[in-house]
Amino acid sequence: MSHLTDDELVLHFYDEDGADIVRVERHLETCLACARTYEGLARTLRAVTPPAIVEAPDDTAAIRRLLLERARERDSLVLARAQAWLTEPRAIALAWLVPVLYPLVVPAIFAGSRSEDALARGVLVVLALLLACAGPAVAVLVLREGPPAGGLHGGGPHADRLRVLGSVMATITPSLFMLVARGGRRLDWWYAAIAAAALLALVPWPAPAGSTPRLKRMHRLASVLLGLFILGHIVNQSVGFVSVPSYAAMRGVMQLASEQSVSYVLIIAMVALQIFTGAAMGLKRVTTGVFARNLQAVSGWYLAVFLFAHVFSPYLARAAAAAPVAQALTPPHLLANASAVAALPYYLLGVSAFLLHIGLYARLAALGWLAESSVRRLSYATAVVGAMVVVTVGLSLCGIHLIR
Amino acid sequence: MPDGDVDVFLALVERHRTYMYNLALRLTGREQNAQDVVQESLLNAFLHLDRFEGRADLRTWLNRIVVNCALDHLRGLRRRPDAYAPTPLSDVVDTAASASPDPERLAASADWRRLVAAAMAGMSPLERVTFALRHFEGRSIAEISETVGIGNNAAKQHIFRAVRKLRLALAAHGVSQ
Numbered sequence: 001m002s003h004l005t006d007d008e009l010v011l012h013f014y015d016e017d018g019a020d021i022v023r024v025e026r027h028l029e030t031c032l033a034c035a036r037t038y039e040g041l042a043r044t045l046r047a048v049t050p051p052a053i054v055e056a057p058d059d060t061a062a063i064r065r066l067l068l069e070r071a072r073e074r075d076s077l078v079l080a081r082a083q084a085w086l087t088e089p090r091a092i093a094l095a096w097l098v099p100v101l102y103p104l105v106v107p108a109i110f111a112g113s114r115s116e117d118a119l120a121r122g123v124l125v126v127l128a129l130l131l132a133c134a135g136p137a138v139a140v141l142v143l144r145e146g147p148p149a150g151g152l153h154g155g156g157p158h159a160d161r162l163r164v165l166g167s168v169m170a171t172i173t174p175s176l177f178m179l180v181a182r183g184g185r186r187l188d189w190w191y192a193a194i195a196a197a198a199l200l201a202l203v204p205w206p207a208p209a210g211s212t213p214r215l216k217r218m219h220r221l222a223s224v225l226l227g228l229f230i231l232g233h234i235v236n237q238s239v240g241f242v243s244v245p246s247y248a249a250m251r252g253v254m255q256l257a258s259e260q261s262v263s264y265v266l267i268i269a270m271v272a273l274q275i276f277t278g279a280a281m282g283l284k285r286v287t288t289g290v291f292a293r294n295l296q297a298v299s300g301w302y303l304a305v306f307l308f309a310h311v312f313s314p315y316l317a318r319a320a321a322a323a324p325v326a327q328a329l330t331p332p333h334l335l336a337n338a339s340a341v342a343a344l345p346y347y348l349l350g351v352s353a354f355l356l357h358i359g360l361y362a363r364l365a366a367l368g369w370l371a372e373s374s375v376r377r378l379s380y381a382t383a384v385v386g387a388m389v390v391v392t393v394g395l396s397l398c399g400i401h402l403i404r
Numbered sequence: 405m406p407d408g409d410v411d412v413f414l415a416l417v418e419r420h421r422t423y424m425y426n427l428a429l430r431l432t433g434r435e436q437n438a439q440d441v442v443q444e445s446l447l448n449a450f451l452h453l454d455r456f457e458g459r460a461d462l463r464t465w466l467n468r469i470v471v472n473c474a475l476d477h478l479r480g481l482r483r484r485p486d487a488y489a490p491t492p493l494s495d496v497v498d499t500a501a502s503a504s505p506d507p508e509r510l511a512a513s514a515d516w517r518r519l520v521a522a523a524m525a526g527m528s529p530l531e532r533v534t535f536a537l538r539h540f541e542g543r544s545i546a547e548i549s550e551t552v553g554i555g556n557n558a559a560k561q562h563i564f565r566a567v568r569k570l571r572l573a574l575a576a577h578g579v580s581q
Contacts, residue, residue: 054429
C-alpha cells in the first residue's frame with residue numbers, strides 16, 4: 001500500500017482533492033501512519049488563524065492628496081508623451097513603414113554579401129539582416145502604449161486598429177513577403193496586400209469566440225506535435241553548422257517521415273489549429289504596456305504566418321517544381337543568390353519566434369514546479385542558449401560550416 | 405483633472421476600504437505594508453477605472469487589484485534587503501516553543517502569532533500570497549490562479565511549498581505537529 005503524499009494531504013485539508021476525496025478518505029481510515037501525519041498537518045494549519053479584522057486607518061486625506069498628485073502626474077505624462085517623438089501618428093507610420101520598405105531591405109543583405117572586403121561583408125550582412133528582422137521589435141515598441149484596455153475588438157477607434165494592424169504587418173512582413181514571392185507574385189501584389197491590410201482598420205473587428213482556457217487547451221495540444229516538428233528542424237539546422245554530412249543524414253530521415261501522407265495531413269491540421277486558436281488568443285492578449293504578453297502575441301503572430309508559408313507554400317507556387325532530394329539534403333546557402341536571400345530573415349525570425357513563444361510559455365509553466373528566483377535564473381540561461389541557437393542557425397543558413 | 409472626480413471615486417470605494425486593508429494585511433503581514441498596498445491599489449483602481457466598466461462586482465475587481473499590488477509590493481521588498489527584514493524565527497519563539505509546543509494551545513498567544521508571521525516571512529511572494537488567499541481567505545485554487553494570473557498547477561505548487569516551509573519553520577522551533 002502506498003502512502004499519501006504531503007501534497008495530497010494538503011489538498012485534502014483544503015477540500016481541493018476533487019474526485020480523489022473518496023480514495024483519500026478511505027486511505028486515512030485504514031492507514032494509521034497517514035492518519036497521524038494528516039492529524040499533525042491539520043492541527044498545525046488549524047492553529048494558523050488569520051489576524052482579526054480591524055478597521056482601516058483613516059488616511060482618506062492622505063489618499064486623496066496622493067490620488068490628486070498622481071492624477072496630475074499622469075496628465076502631464078500624457079502631455080509629455082503627446083510631445084514625445086513616438087506620438088500616435090508616428091507610431092502608426094513607423095509600423096507601416098516596415099512592410100513598405102521591406103522589399104528594399106532584402107536586396108541590401110545580398111548586396112552586402114557581395115562586398116570585396118571580408119570584414120565589410122560581415123558587417124554589412126549583419127546590419128542589413130538586423131534591419132530586415134526589426135519588424136517584430138518595432139511592433140513591440142508600437143504596442144507598448146498599446147490599444148485601450150477592454151480589447152481591440154468591438155468599436156475601438158480606427159487609430160488603435162491601424163496601430164495594431166501596423167504592428168501585425170510589421171511583425172509578419174518577412175513571412176508574408178516570402179509567401180507572396182513563393183507564389184511568384186510581383187511587387188504590385190505586395191503593396192496591394194499592404195493596402196488591403198490597412199483597409200481592415202476601417203471595419204470593427206469581431207470579438208474572438210470561445211473561452212481562453214478552451215482555446216489554450218487546443219493551442220497547447222496542437223503545439224506538442226508541431227513543436228517536435230519545428231524543434232527537429234532547428235536542431236538539424238544547428239547541426240548543419242557543425243557538420244554537413246550529419247545534417248544530410250538527419251534531414252533524410254526527417255524528410256522521409258514528413259512525406260508520409262498521414263504525418264503531412266497531421267502537420268497541416270495542427271498548423272491550421274494553431275493559427276485559428278492563436279489568432280483568437282492573440283487579439284485577446286494584446287494589452288496596454290504589458291511587455292511579456294505583447295511579446296508572446298507578437299511571436300505568435302509571426303509563427304502563425306511563418307508556419308502557414310512553410311507548410312502551404314508548395315500549393316501556392318505557380319511553377320513549383322519538386323526539389324530533387326539530393327539538393328534538399330544539402331544545407332541551404334541563402335546568400336548564394338538574390339532570390340534566396342529573402343528566406344534568411346524569414347527563417348531566423350521563425351526560429352527566434354518559436355524559441356521565444358515556447359520559452360515564455362515554459363517560464364509561466366515552470367512557476368508551477370520551481371521557485372520564482374530559480375525560474376528567473378533559468379530564464380536568463382535559456383535566453384543565452386536561445387540566442388546561441390539563432391546565431392548557429394544563421395551561420396549555417398549563410399553557408400558557413402565547420403565540417404563540409 | 406477635476407478634484408471632484410477623486411472625491412466621487414473615494415466615496416465609491418469607501419465601503420470597501422476596511423475589506424481591502426484587511427486583505428492586504430493578511431497578504432503582507434504588516435500594518436505599514438498593508439497601508440502602502442491599499443494606497444497603491446486605490447491609485448491603480450483610480451487610474452484604470454475605465455477598465456472596470458461595471459463588468460464585474462466592484463469588490464471583486466478591487467480584490468484582484470489588491471492581490472496584485474500586494475504581490476508587487478512583496479517583490480519590491482525582496483529587492484530591497486534594507487526594507488525586507490523579517491524577524492528571525494529564533495528571536496521570536498524561544499519562550500513559546502519551550503513552554504508549550506502544541507500549536508493548538510499556542511494559537512491564541514502573541515508569541516505564536518509572531519512565530520507564524522516570521523515563518524511566513526520566509527515564503528516567496530507568490531507562495532505567501534497564494535497560501536494566504538487559500539488559507540486565510542478560503543479562496544479555491546481555481547479562483548487564486550485566476551486572480552494571480554498563474555496556472556492551477558502553479559498555484560497548487562506554491563501552496564504546497566508554502567505549507568512545507570511553514571511546517572519546517574515551526575518544527576525547527578520545537579512545535580509538535
